Amino acid sequence: MEKTATLIKPEAMIFDMDGTLFQTETLLLPAYHKLFDILREEGHYEGETPDEELMLSCLGMLLPDIWKKVLPSGTPEAHRRADELLLQLELEGLENEAAVLYPGVKETLEELHRRGVRLFVASNGLEHYVKGIAEARGIMPLFEGIYSAGEHQTSTKVDLVKLLLDQHDIGHAWMVGDRSSDVEAGKENGQTVIGCHYAGFGADQELKGADVVIHSFSQLLRLHDQAE
Structure with a gap:
């Protein structure tokens, strides 16, 4: 786990889907x-x-x-x-059990939800695909909202995350994702960014600018524990 900043406990966490929650x-x-x-x-x-x-x-x-x-x-x-x-x-x-979430995703989300963290998804994917994964893998009830570019017709993830923040009146969130678009979406909206470096899809500089880089999803719980 690589940290570049002292973290403040968030009222919400916003997750990318592919390469973050789901082993695409x-x-x-x-x-x-x-x-x-x-x-x-x-x-x-x-x-x-x-x-x-x-x-x-x-x-x-x-x-x-x-x-x-x-x-x-x-x-x-x-x-x-x-x-x-x-x-x-x-x-x-999705009917095939070989299509899976990353290790520890469901358990970590359940614990964050139990702690009172508001959970959201913001994905550049199609609505039925993003929601279909959440439904099929039993994590849909944990989320307050699932936002997709396909549903909201946004041209960038920056716009999608801004819409989410505005509609749910969120002041401080952690944007959690594995791509530069996630870093940009968090930073352009004034939020903390947690970069996920376990999918292996992006280039070495993909997560440049993230406040913390984690190497397994379950490390989020330790970050939440340590945040002020």
């Missing part, structure tokens, strides 16, 4: 390969499936930005079809 590759990669099989069958794509590491490197981005990198030569129709297929295949994949 356990759901995404099987869906990703099926998606390209269908795109080829339907004539939307030719050639080999792009390297799955390219898709993993895009986690945390908005879907239109993901397809610009993964399907750069794809037509607008192909991108729309990829949107539909990815959501469909991932929701189907």
Whole structure:
């Protein structure tokens, strides 16, 4: 655990979903390969499936930005079809027990909830995907609100987190996430940022600017204990 600041106990914690709460590759990669099989069958794509590491490197981005990198030569129709297929295949994949949360996530969230911390999700994903994970893995009742770019049509996570803070009248929160967009969303909104460095999707500088970097989700409880 790497600390660069003395922490103040938060009234709320706001979590990213992919790479923070949810071990995304356990759901995404099987869906990703099926998606390209269908795109080829339907004539939307030719050639080999792009390297799955390219898709993993895009986690945390908005879907239109993901397809610009993964399907750069794809037509607008192909991108729309990829949107539909990815959501469909991932929701189907949630029925598979191999698609899992990170170790300690459920237990840690339950303890934070017991301590009276208000819990939220802010994700750049689609509404049904983000809420589907929370429902399927039994953590939905722990959250006061689940915010997604897909539902609120925000163009950046900064805007999504601002909306969440305003709507719930939150003054001091910890933004918890694994990507630079999470750091930016927290800092631009004047909040503390806890960077999660266990997913391994981002570059070395991904969490630059975070107040603390943790290497397992359960370390949040120790941070909460130590906060003033």
